[in-house]
Amino acid sequence: MASKPYTVRWGILATGGIAQTFTKDLMIDPSTRNATDIAHEVVAAASSTSATRAQQFLKECGILSGAKAYGSYKELATDPNIDIIYVATPHSHHYQNARLCLEAGKHVLCEKAFTTNAAQAKILVEIARKKNLFLMEAVWTRYFPLAKELRAMVQEGKIGEIKRVFADLSFWNDVEKEFGTQHRMVNMDLAGGAMLDLGIYSITWVFQFLYHIQPPSERNPPTVASSMTKYSKTGCDEITSIIMTFPPSGTHGIATTNLRVSHDPDSNGTAGAPIRIQGTLGEIQVFGPAYRPLTYQMIPASSPSRGTPWSFKHQTITRNIPGHGMFWEADECARCLRDGKQESEGMPWDESIVIMEVMDEVRRQNGLKYPEKIESTDFPLEGF
Numbered sequence: 001m002a003s004k005p006y007t008v009r010w011g012i013l014a015t016g017g018i019a020q021t022f023t024k025d026l027m028i029d030p031s032t033r034n035a036t037d038i039a040h041e042v043v044a045a046a047s048s049t050s051a052t053r054a055q056q057f058l059k060e061c062g063i064l065s066g067a068k069a070y071g072s073y074k075e076l077a078t079d080p081n082i083d084i085i086y087v088a089t090p091h092s093h094h095y096q097n098a099r100l101c102l103e104a105g106k107h108v109l110c111e112k113a114f115t116t117n118a119a120q121a122k123i124l125v126e127i128a129r130k131k132n133l134f135l136m137e138a139v140w141t142r143y144f145p146l147a148k149e150l151r152a153m154v155q156e157g158k159i160g161e162i163k164r165v166f167a168d169l170s171f172w173n174d175v176e177k178e179f180g181t182q183h184r185m186v187n188m189d190l191a192g193g194a195m196l197d198l199g200i201y202s203i204t205w206v207f208q209f210l211y212h213i214q215p216p217s218e219r220n221p222p223t224v225a226s227s228m229t230k231y232s233k234t235g236c237d238e239i240t241s242i243i244m245t246f247p248p249s250g251t252h253g254i255a256t257t258n259l260r261v262s263h264d265p266d267s268n269g270t271a272g273a274p275i276r277i278q279g280t281l282g283e284i285q286v287f288g289p290a291y292r293p294l295t296y297q298m299i300p301a302s303s304p305s306r307g308t309p310w311s312f313k314h315q316t317i318t319r320n321i322p323g324h325g326m327f328w329e330a331d332e333c334a335r336c337l338r339d340g341k342q343e344s345e346g347m348p349w350d351e352s353i354v355i356m357e358v359m360d361e362v363r364r365q366n367g368l369k370y371p372e373k374i375e376s377t378d379f380p381l382e383g384f
C-alpha cells in the first residue's frame, strides 16, 4: 500500500499578483505532475491592508473554507498551525518580512530577488542556520523538469566543454504609460528596476551552467563588467547588461535585461532563442520567457571545415506544464522539510548570496543605490 503523502501547511504573506498565481498552483493535485509523496495545504493568508483583503484573496484562489485570514503579517508569522510561509511582497520588503517569519520560528520560501543586497541575504541565512529553519529564494525556474534535464545533460558533457551562456529576459513595455513612477517595477522605494525583477532570471540561467553544476573546487564567484541605463523618471535601471567571467575556466556568461525591447519581439517565440548554452560540441537553445522555459532545441556543432561530429541529434523538445509551474518549487520545499534539510540543493544559500553580490557589484559599477531604509539590515523597521 502506498504511504501517506507528507503534507505541508502553507501561510501566504501578501495578496498581490504572484501570491495568487503561487497559491492557485499549490491547490493543483500533485498527482497531475506525478508527485505522490508530498501534498500542500494553504492554512492562512495575510494582507498588510486588511483581514478582509486576505479573506477575498483566499476566495479568489478557490480556498472557500478552513483557512485563516489575517490583517497583519505578524499574526501570520506567529500562527502555530503554519509550517512554511511564502513571502510575496516587493523586493524592498523581503528582508523585513522573511526575517519576521524566521524570528517567529517559521520556515520561509521568499520571492526573488532574495533581498535588496547581499548583506541582508547573509543575515537571513545566518538566522535560518542558527534556528535550524528551512530558507529558500523562490527561483521557481530551477525546479522545472526541463531546467533539471538541461543541467544534467550539460553536466554529463553532452554539448562538450561549456564555454559561454547568453541569457535575456526583456519586455516591450511602454514604461511611462504602464509603470509611471509608482509601480513596483520602477519604484525605487520598492527596489524596482529591470535587474532585480527580470535580470535575475538571466543571471540564474548563467549561474546554473557556469557555477551551479561545476565541481565544488571550480565553483567560484565571477568577475563582473556591466552597464546600466536608468529610467529618467525614477532612477531605477531600465536596461542592464552584465558580462560575468567565471574562474578558473574563464567561461563567459552574458546576462541582459531591458524594459523597452523584448526577448520575443513577435510574441510567438520564433524570432530566436533568448537563452543559448554553448559548448564545444554544440549548443542548447531555450525558448519561452526565461522564468518559464517550455521548449529547447539541441543543435550539434557543424561547419564546412570541421564537419559535424554528430555527438547528438538535432532536435526540438517541448515539455508541457500542468499549471503555471510554481508547484515544483513548492514540492521541493515540502521534500526538504520532510527530509530535515535547511536549504535546497537546487538554489543553495551560498548561490543566492553570490548572485546578490553580483547584483550589488553591478549596482556599484553603475551608481544605483536604493533608499537607505530598504538597504538597511536593521530589524524591525517601522512601515514594513
Ligand SMILES: NC(=O)C1=CN([C@@H]2O[C@H](COP(=O)(O)OP(=O)(O)OC[C@H]3O[C@@H](n4cnc5c(N)ncnc54)[C@H](OP(=O)(O)O)[C@@H]3O)[C@@H](O)[C@H]2O)C=CC1
Residues within 6 Å of the ligand: 014, 015, 016, 017, 018, 019, 046, 047, 048, 049, 053, 088, 089, 090, 091, 093, 111, 112, 113, 138, 140, 184, 190, 196, 197, 291
Ligand atoms: N516568481 C514569479 O514568477 C514572479 C515573482 N514576482 C516577485 O514577487 C514579488 C511581488 O510581486 P507581485 O506579486 O507582482 O507584486 P504586487 O504588487 O502584485 O503584489 C505585492 C503585494 O505585496 C504587498 N505589499 C506590502 N507592502 C507593499 C508596498 N509598500 N507596496 C506594494 N505592495 C506591498 C501587497 O499585499 P498586501 O496588501 O496583501 O499586504 C501587494 O499586493 C516581487 O518580489 C517580484 O519580484 C513577481 C511576479 C512573478
Ligand SMILES: O=C1OC[C@@H](O)[C@H](O)[C@H]1O
Residues within 6 Å of the ligand: 197, 198, 291
Ligand atoms: O518574476 C517575474 O516573472 C514574470 C515577470 O512578468 C515579473 O515582472 C517578474 O517579477
